[in-house]
Amino acid sequence: MISDPLRQPPEGPAPLPGRPSENSSGSLDAAEFAAQYPFELDDFQVEALEALGRMESVLVAAPTGSGKTVVAEFALWLALREGRKAFYTTPLKALSNQKFNDFVALHGAGNVGLLTGDNAINPTAPIVVMTTEVLRNMIYERSELLGALRYVVLDEVHYLQDPYRGAVWEEVIIHLPLDVVIVSLSATVSNAEEFADWIQTLRGPTAHVIEERRPVRLEAHYLLEDQLLPMFVAAGGGDAGDAEGAELVPNPEVRRLESRFETHHRRPRDHRHGPRPRRHRPSRSEVVDLLSGEGLLPAIYFIFSRKGCDAAVAQCMRDGLRLTDAPERNRIRELAERRCARLSDEDLSVLGYHTWLEALLAGVAAHHAGHVPVFKETVEELFQAGLIKAVFATETLSLGINMPARTVVIESLTKFTGERHEMMTAGEFTQLTGRAGRRGIDALGHAVVLRQTDIPFQQIAGLASTRTYPLVSSFQPSYNMATNLVRNYSQTQAEHLLNSSFAQYHADKDVVVLERLIERNEGFLESYREKMQCDRGDFAEYWRLRERSARLERSLARWQQTEGREQTRNTLAAARPGQVYVIPTGKMRGPVVVVGVERSKRGEPRLLAITAHRRLIRLTAADFPHPPRPAGNLPLSPGEPSRPKPPQAIDQELRKRLASALEGLHLPPEAGEPEPLPEEREGGDLSRLRSQVLSHPCQRCPDLELHGQWAARASRLEAENEQLRKRVRGRSETISRKFHRVLEVLEDFGYVSGFELSDKGWTLAHIYNEADLLVAETLMGGWLDGLDPGELAALVSTFVFESRGPFEVVGSLPTAASRRAYALITRQYEKIRRRERRAGLELTRGTEAGFAEIMYRWCGGVSLEEVLTEEGLTAGDFIRTCKQTIDLLRQLRDAAGSPELAAALGKAVDGLNRGVVALAGAI
Numbered sequence: 001m002i003s004d005p006l007r008q009p010p011e012g013p014a015p016l017p018g019r020p021s022e023n024s025s026g027s028l029d030a031a032e033f034a035a036q037y038p039f040e041l042d043d044f045q046v047e048a049l050e051a052l053g054r055m056e057s058v059l060v061a062a063p064t065g066s067g068k069t070v071v072a073e074f075a076l077w078l079a080l081r082e083g084r085k086a087f088y089t090t091p092l093k094a095l096s097n098q099k100f101n102d103f104v105a106l107h108g109a110g111n112v113g114l115l116t117g118d119n120a121i122n123p124t125a126p127i128v129v130m131t132t133e134v135l136r137n138m139i140y141e142r143s144e145l146l147g148a149l150r151y152v153v154l155d156e157v158h159y160l161q162d163p164y165r166g167a168v169w170e171e172v173i174i175h176l177p178l179d180v181v182i183v184s185l186s187a188t189v190s191n192a193e194e195f196a197d198w199i200q201t202l203r204g205p206t207a208h209v210i211e212e213r214r215p216v217r218l219e220a221h222y223l224l225e226d227q228l229l230p231m232f233v234a235a236g237g238g239d240a241g242d243a244e245g246a247e248l249v250p251n252p253e254v255r256r257l258e259s260r261f262e263t264h265h266r267r268p269r270d271h272r273h274g275p276r277p278r279r280h281r282p283s284r285s286e287v288v289d290l291l292s293g294e295g296l297l298p299a300i301y302f303i304f305s306r307k308g309c310d311a312a313v314a315q316c317m318r319d320g321l322r323l324t325d326a327p328e329r330n331r332i333r334e335l336a337e338r339r340c341a342r343l344s345d346e347d348l349s350v351l352g353y354h355t356w357l358e359a360l361l362a363g364v365a366a367h368h369a370g371h372v373p374v375f376k377e378t379v380e381e382l383f384q385a386g387l388i389k390a391v392f393a394t395e396t397l398s399l400g401i402n403m404p405a406r407t408v409v410i411e412s413l414t415k416f417t418g419e420r421h422e423m424m425t426a427g428e429f430t431q432l433t434g435r436a437g438r439r440g441i442d443a444l445g446h447a448v449v450l451r452q453t454d455i456p457f458q459q460i461a462g463l464a465s466t467r468t469y470p471l472v473s474s475f476q477p478s479y480n481m482a483t484n485l486v487r488n489y490s491q492t493q494a495e496h497l498l499n500s501s502f503a504q505y506h507a508d509k510d511v512v513v514l515e516r517l518i519e520r521n522e523g524f525l526e527s528y529r530e531k532m533q534c535d536r537g538d539f540a541e542y543w544r545l546r547e548r549s550a551r552l553e554r555s556l557a558r559w560q561q562t563e564g565r566e567q568t569r570n571t572l573a574a575a576r577p578g579q580v581y582v583i584p585t586g587k588m589r590g591p592v593v594v595v596g597v598e599r600s601k602r603g604e605p606r607l608l609a610i611t612a613h614r615r616l617i618r619l620t621a622a623d624f625p626h627p628p629r630p631a632g633n634l635p636l637s638p639g640e641p642s643r644p645k646p647p648q649a650i651d652q653e654l655r656k657r658l659a660s661a662l663e664g665l666h667l668p669p670e671a672g673e674p675e676p677l678p679e680e681r682e683g684g685d686l687s688r689l690r691s692q693v694l695s696h697p698c699q700r701c702p703d704l705e706l707h708g709q710w711a712a713r714a715s716r717l718e719a720e721n722e723q724l725r726k727r728v729r730g731r732s733e734t735i736s737r738k739f740h741r742v743l744e745v746l747e748d749f750g751y752v753s754g755f756e757l758s759d760k761g762w763t764l765a766h767i768y769n770e771a772d773l774l775v776a777e778t779l780m781g782g783w784l785d786g787l788d789p790g791e792l793a794a795l796v797s798t799f800v801f802e803s804r805g806p807f808e809v810v811g812s813l814p815t816a817a818s819r820r821a822y823a824l825i826t827r828q829y830e831k832i833r834r835r836e837r838r839a840g841l842e843l844t845r846g847t848e849a850g851f852a853e854i855m856y857r858w859c860g861g862v863s864l865e866e867v868l869t870e871e872g873l874t875a876g877d878f879i880r881t882c883k884q885t886i887d888l889l890r891q892l893r894d895a896a897g898s899p900e901l902a903a904a905l906g907k908a909v910d911g912l913n914r915g916v917v918a919l920a921g922a923i
Contacts, residue, residue, distance in 0.1 A: 029053040029081075033074050039440075042067060044211035049074050051207035057182040057199055059157075061192035062211035064434030065404050068185045071209075075151040075183050076103065076127050080111065084150035089132045089172070091159040093118065094373065098380075098402060099155075100129045117887045118920070132159075136168045137768065139175045140484040149180055157184040158471055160502070164770060166474035171481065174497050178203060187431060188212060189471040198505045214445070216437030220464045221448045222254050222457065226282060226290060228448065229254050231461055250461035258457050281451065284312040284411075285319040288364070288390045291407055292323060296446055297389040299407040300435050304415040306874070309366040309392040316364045316390070323363030323389040332360050332387050339378040342919055350865045351375070351875055351916075363389040369396055370874030373920045395432060407446040408436040413455055413463065423455070427469035475503035477739040478843060479773040482746060483757060483765040485739070491755045495736040504735045521721045525714055532710035537697035543711040545696065549689040565812075566819050567627040572619070573597070573605040580632035580665065581609070585625065588617060591662050593634050595650055603816065612662040614655040634661050726840070741839045748835060749773065763895050769888055770845040771799050777828050779892055783821040785901055789908040791818040793859040793885060794852035796892065796908070798822065800884040801851035811850035818856075822849065851881050858882065859911035875916065882917045 030049035034041050041049070044062060048071040051058050060068045072088060079086035088103070090096045093116045100114040100121070113125035115134045122128075123145060132154065138146060152172070160169035173182060182203065186192065188210075196208030220231035232248040282290065284301065291299050303309050324332065336357055340348060348354075351372060359365055365379045365388050382388040383403050391403070395415070410432060413424045437445020449460060477485075477498065485494040498504070532539050575581075579594045588611060596608035598618070607619040636654070693699060701707065746752045751761040751773075764776040778784060784792060795818050813819040825847060832844050858867050858878075868875060886909050893905035 029078065030074070033077055037070075041070065042211070042215075044209050045070050048207065048209040051209070052078070052181065052183065054205075055181055057184070057203055057206040059184040059186065059192060059196040059199060059206060059208045060211075061186045061189055061208070063188050063214045064431070065437065065439055066211055066213075066215045067439070072153040072155065072183055072185060073106070075153055075181070076107070079126055079151050080107065082150065083148075084126070085145075085148045086127050086151040086153065087135055087149065088127065088129045088153045088155065089135050090129070090155045091132060091162075091165070093131060094376070095155070096129050096131055097377075103127055103129065118883065132168050132172060133165070133768065136171050136175075139172065140488065140765070142488075146177075149177070151181050151183065152176060153183045153185065155185045156187075158186045158189055158469075161472045161474050163474050167476060167478070167481070170473065170475045170501050170503070173199065173502075174202065174500055176203075182206075186471070187434065187469065189469045191470045194506070195471050195502065198502045201505075202500050214437065215439045216442050216445045218433060218436055218445045218447055220433075221446060222251070222460070223282070223287065223290075223448055223450045224254065224257055225451075226286075227257075228290065228294065229257075231449070231464055248465070250458060254457050283315060283319075284392070285316040285321050287409060287448075287450070288316060288323075289321060291409070291448070292389070296407040296448075297323065298383060298386065298405045299390050299409055299448075300403065300405045301390060301392045301409040301411065302395060302432055303392055303411050304395060306366075306368045306370045306394060308411075309368050309394060310370075312392040313359050313364050313366045317359055317362060321362060321364065324361065324387065328363070328387050329361045331385075332382060333357070335382060335385075335387075336360055336378055339374055339381070343374065343916065347864050347916055350863075350868055360388065363387070365391050367391050367393040368876070369394070369880065370876040372875045372879055372916055376876075395428070403435065404438045405435050406438060406442050407448060408433050409448045409450070411450050413449065413452055413460065424463065426463055426466035429463050429466075430469055433464075473501065473503035473506070475501045475735070476843075477735065477742050479742060479746060479751075479764060479776075480768055482739060482742045483751060483761050486743075486752055486755055486757050486761065487765050495739070498735045498739050501735055518721055518724050521717050521724070525717050525721070528710050528714040528717065532707045532714060534698050534701050534703070534707050536701045539698050539701075539707050539711060542693070542696045542698040543708070543715065545689060545693050547715065549693055552689065565621055566816075566823050568621040568624050569605055569816070571627050571629075572607055572621060572624075575605075575607055575630075578634050578636055579630045580634060580662070580667075581607075581619075581628045582631050582667065583619070583623060586623065588619075588623070591631065591665065591667060592617070592619070593658050593662060595636060595654075595658075608650075610650070610655055610658045610662075612659050614652075614659040616650055616655065631667050632665055634658060634665070738841070741841055742843070745832075745835055745839055745841065746773075749777065749832075751776070766895050767891055769799055769891075771829075771847065774825065774829055774832060774844055774847070775799055775888070775892070777832070778821075778825055779895060781824065781828070783824050784892070784896075784905075785898070787817055787821065787904065789904055789911050790856045790859040791815055791821075792889065792904055792908040793912055794818055794856040795821055795825075796888050797851045797855040797881065797885045798825070798847040798849050799845075800888055801848050801881055803848060803850055811848070811852055813849060813852050814856040818852070822847075822852075854878070855882070855885060855912065858917075859908060861911070864915060879917055879920045882912050883920065886912050886917075 030046065030053045033049065034046065044060070045067055048058050048060050052071065052074055058071060060071050062068050076086045076088065078084075088099055090099060096114065096116050097119075100112060103112045107127060109122070111125055111127055113122035113128040114120070115123055115128055115130040117131070117134070128145070135152070154169060154172065157169055160166040173184075176182065182199065184195075184199070186195075189195070192210050193208055196206050200206035222229050222231045230251055231254065233251050235247040235249050284303075288297075288299065288301065291297055301312065303312060340353065343351070343353075356365075356375060360379075360382065365382070367376055367379050379388060379391060380403055383391055383405075391405075410424075410429075413429075414422060415424065433445075433447040436447050447464070449464070452460060485497070489497065529540070532543075534542075575594050575597055577594050577596060580591055581594065582591050583589050590612055592609035592611050594607050594609050595616075598606040598608065600606055600620075604620060609617055609619055611617060636658075698704065698707070743752055743755075746761070746764075749760075750758055751764050752758060757765070760776065760780050763780060764772060767775050767779075769775050778795075784795065787795065791814070794814055798813075813822045829844065829846060836842060836844060854867055854873070864875075867873070867878060889905050889909045889912070893902050893909065896902040896905060
């Protein structure tokens with residue numbers, strides 16, 4: 001192992017005398033710890049404790065609810081016993097808060113601390129709970145809190161395959177000092193041995209403890225109309241639960257009923273006997289009522305839609321479903337009122353508190369990211385206490401939070417991914433149903449799948465019986481990671497660490513599979529190209545022209561929303577009376593002459609103008625799709641220089657004279673044409689492309705639509721093949737080569753020189769964001785200077801806000817100054833992306849202005865009610881975006897070069913962190 005300054009054992013107290021490291025001691029410690037529990041530990045738990053007692057790192061892969069936390073608690077117990085430190089990391093702030101409260105109850109407030117983006121409580125404690133990103137940042141910053149660290153628990157370590165955040169887990173495992181023992185807790189994954197082998201290669205002795213048996217056996221059901229049927233039966237007949245170890249097969253009775261229904265459903269309508277009977281699918285409230293009658297509550301009912309969850313609760317209330325008794329309702333009211341006591345009556349009203357509480361009292365609730373944290377936490381606590389009987393939840397509930405149920409209901413096995421509907425994977429099914437069965441309470445856990453109209457039962461049964469859940473790395477060097485590697489290591493050390501990643505460990509696998517996919521796609525492509533052939537001309541050429549024209553159209557639309565609109569405002573503000581402009585589109589199309597310039601209440605420039613039809617009109621930037629250019633000049637009064645005319649001074653005679661002058665004005669054909677876009681100058685004239693498309697012989701083909709369908713398929717498949725080839729190249733190339741391409745981009749933008757950081761590089765090393773380089777460019781370019789706190793909050797929100805669903809939320813910046821800054825940021829983003837494309841990288845996330853106006857108004861002091869009047873905006877989304885914006889504002893404040901900017905950024909933080917936003921971070 002190479003010498004590595006960051007990974008050397010940290011300074012701190014030596015192990016206590018009497019804490020030997022011999023293997024025999026591990027078993028003694030494990031036995032002493034296990035004796036504290038009132039129940040006997042499972043074999044896999046004992047095996048993990050003994051390995052940890054031998055000071056080996058441990059990977060525990062086991063189903064949800066099996067007791068993995070016992071192993072983590074042993075690491076904390078050892079840390080307290082040895083006088084050392086233990087960090088417990090989680091992927092979610094909510095889970096960190098929950099674990100903090102659990103460990104305070106177990107070890108006392110003086111021994112437990114919390115570090116998240118929102119809270120810093122007792123950070124010098126021997127046990128500190130934190131999000132994984134916080135630990136990664138501490139390692140890069142060489143935090144003093146790392147002193148005496150001996151144990152790190154990585155809860156939910158399978159998060160390392162998350163495409164946006166997963167690299168953080170690998171960074172932590174790679175960079176932690178080698179004498180730190182790592183306890184990795186994971187859901188059941190099919191390649192746990194491979195992952196443990198990687199950790200052992202990297203860090204030394206590592207035990208992998210795999211438990212596939214659930215602590216509470218799971219029974220799968222299929223709900224067909226109002227019949228709850230077992231999904232599997234023993235191969236020789238009989239109930240699956242009575243045949244321990246017997247082979248299970250899909251229930252033939254379900255297949256028989258399904259087949260009979262399908263045959264009946266396809267029967268032609270007979271007018272003598274009326275319409276075909278419709279198969280009834282029970283409503284959500286009927287399903288809960290059925291489960292209640294079968295003794296299968298409490299239940300978590302998964303619906304892949306926030307609106308669907310809320311609608312389900314509303315339906316239960318309309319149908320009069322009541323699942324609680326009087327004592328339970330009293331306890332629910334007491335806990336809910338205590339939890340929400342810090343919120344004002346006004347905010348509670350806006351958040352729909354009374355409707356929410358009414359549903360809680362009935363024993364039902366929704367749980368999703370659209371709710372404020374205090375509502376979600378209250379639901380979690382009530383459900384854990386057995387007071388809430390049915391929770392309608394999105395799939396985010398399957399991650400981390402401790403909410404086991406007797407039954408899990410899955411309404412649909414397909415979900416919308418933002419682009420298309422996709423079938424649930426076996427791993428996702430396992431993750432959702434892992435909540436079913438409360439250890440020590442339930443003899444059985446139950447998973448109920450509602451009838452799927454478009455998926456055969458055999459396929460559903462196959463999904464439910466599969467336990468394949470491979471752990472796949474999402475690791476790749478980012479700009480921030482690269483600057484921190486340069487900052488902390490030599491080039492040799494940095495390359496060694498990157499080549500030690502789990503991504504590199506299996507980078508060369510699956511290349512053959514990808515090559516076969518490419519070969520298959522090429523066969524399809526050949527067929528598509530044959531079917532798109534046109535006897536009028538080269539259809540492939542025609543389609544390329546159309547696609548290129550469409551790309552430029554999209555570029556034009558983006559440009560109009562930012563820089564183009566700002567240039568239009570500036571042009572209108574500088575207009576002079578007597579100037580002639582041409583309106584290119586709309587009812588007022590044609591030349592107009594300016595007679596005055598006004599300002600709206602919001603400061604927007606507005607032109608008073610006369611048309612060739614003698615009308616007096618007002619024009620704003622919205623009337624011009626492009627920044628206009630003056631096409632001529634007319635005197636407002638004969639023999640006098642042009643000067644503004646107030647509306648009351650523009651009489652009919654003046655209108656008549658100016659309209660007549662406009663009609664007699666000979667304008668060149670290009671009058672009113674906009675300046676060419678940067679995209680047009682680089683990639684060709686948009687109007688010329690449109691002309692080429694319209695004049696192409698294929699444009700007049702009677703089979704144009706059919707040929708176009710095949711061409712579109714071919715285009716999509718070509719793009720897919722190009723992505724597959726990139727993946728092949730990426731797997732063939734090492735992670736360190738990609739790192740060097742990242743360094744080349746950083747060098748072009750002045751952040752590194754050779755393998756040394758510039759001043760700009762030191763700033764980037766402290767920026768943690770998906771658009772880290774763009775954020776650093778914004779700060780270093782001075783584009784934040786001079787903005788007030790509200791403008792800063794609005795502008796910084798564009799780096800963190802992300803539209804939900806398939807369509808981007810269109811928005812704009814609230815002031816002229818912020819719009820100018822945003823136009824500069826947008827231009828720089830395009831410059832970065834062009835450089836990334838040349839380097840074969842795709843690292844920088846684009847900005848979105850959909851939340852800017854809301855941030856500006858909230859920072860300015862408007863009420864929660866005013867903010868939440870925005871269509872489609874939920875309180876949970878609002879709070880989460882505020883928190884993310886606050887986090888980035890703080891990073892920028894700490895990195896700001898001028899005291900004035902730092903002060904303004906601090907005021908922006910204070911402006912956002914108030915009311916429900918501030919309370920959302922409280923424990």
